[in-house]
Amino acid sequence: MAARYKKGQRVTIMPAKGQPASPRDADIEAYIGQSGKIVDHYWIRPGTKVFYIYTIRIGDSKKEIVVHEDEIEAHIE
Numbered sequence: 135m136a137a138r139y140k141k142g143q144r145v146t147i148m149p150a151k152g153q154p155a156s157p158r159d160a161d162i163e164a165y166i167g168q169s170g171k172i173v174d175h176y177w178i179r180p181g182t183k184v185f186y187i188y189t190i191r192i193g194d195s196k197k198e199i200v201v202h203e204d205e206i207e208a209h210i211e
Contacts, residue, residue, distance in 0.1 A: 144209035
């Protein structure tokens with residue numbers, strides 16, 4: 135299974151759908167609705183399923199956050 139998003143792609147930070155709130159979710163709350171650019175992505179395989187996580191540079195700043203694949207969507211201009 136390939137990553138859904140690629141390095142350099144613009145994305146928008148979104149809350150994960152269908153998941154209960156957790157302390158980790160509070161970390162991205164301030165960035166929901168903001169767009170950024172994918173700087174890098176990684177995968178982990180805890181068992182048989184592959185999960186992708188992405189490093190996103192927010193807006194024009196140097197601020198970078200790490201999000202799960204279900205917390206972003208392609209940015210539509």
